[in-house]
Amino acid sequence: MADQPRRPRTLSDARSEAEAAFKRATTKVAEAPPKVTTAPGIREQVTLRIDQDVLEYFQEGGPGWQDRINAALRKAAGK
Template structure:
């Protein structure tokens, strides 16, 4: 039964086997801060009753949630 030798017989193949391609180092991820006053797409879980409350007035419910959260953040009572 024919089998391939463990070591290359050809000197060129032996030399090539020693110089395996080097892996490029991965560049570290750069954390970029969001610009002020820009909106970011996020996914959060909200109680269905809370979601219904903000959606009952129609379009713009995401802005109303944002305004309520901003009011809480600034220490004002929510609408």
């Protein structure tokens, strides 16, 4: 291949390239889609640290202690 002579770069060319590069680097990425709300009654598994005495209090009532904790949390949250 024959070497082609380099065309001298003008200030406006360099500025245009710099502005285009800056625009590409600073353009906001499309926002994430909105979080889908879940249907009522669907529960999500989480890990929660509760003081031992509080846990024992709810477990003393036998099976259903997790539902009782959930009800207490809903009441505290005003739901």
